[in-house]
Amino acid sequence: MKINKNLLFSFFIIAIGILSCKKENVQRSDIETLRHATNSNVNLDSSEAIASITRQKLQELYDISALYTSGNRNTAIDSLNYRQIQGYFIKKDSGNVTNLFKELDSLKVRYVKIKNVEISTEIKEKDTLDFAKYTVEYRNSEQKSLGEFTKKSQYDLIKKTGKIKNEFKFYFVSIDIPEKDSISSGVIK
Secondary structure (H helix, E strand, O other): OHHHHHHHHHHHHHHHHHHHOOOOOOOOOHHHHHHOOOOOOOOOOHHHHHHHHHHHHHHHHHHHHHHHHHOOOOOHHHHHHHHHHHOOEOOOOHHHOHHHHHHHHHHOOOEEEEEEEEEEEEEEOOEEEEEEEEEEEEEOOOOOEEEEEEEEEEEEEEEOOOOOOOOEEEEEEEOOOOOOOOOOOOOOO
16 A cells, blocks of 8 residues: 555656646747847848848837937936937937827827738839838837837948948838828818
């Protein structure tokens, strides 16, 4: 009888050990995925690489902007965040993000998720303009969705001179370009 109790107790301990070692599938955030990513076995063509970089830059810009608008805007951290936000633009102008800040403030956005980034190129006269069309999902402090919005932004890749061949610096020209109305203005009688 003593052997059966010890045997039963051993099976119980082993069962508890197995159940406690069960590894759960935890979804990693995009930032965690980027943090642990390596460059091995990655084969992207140039448009996929540009779309990936654009998505990353948009996510960073919106994250820092949401952090900035949720703060007091008068601390040293807030001014550092503002300078970092301006670093994403070719022209360091407060007008670059005024509408973005107003939108984030009015909706009380705390978290942002960038989805479905599509890049396109338009040729106007002698200029080539690069655009990104994407969906942005806003969430409040309780992680409840405030809605998804389709946005369009213009970006520019500027070739850097240096040791590395074909090195580019990414900048936004404008963020959240409003769509033009397709209705042409007519004659009023």
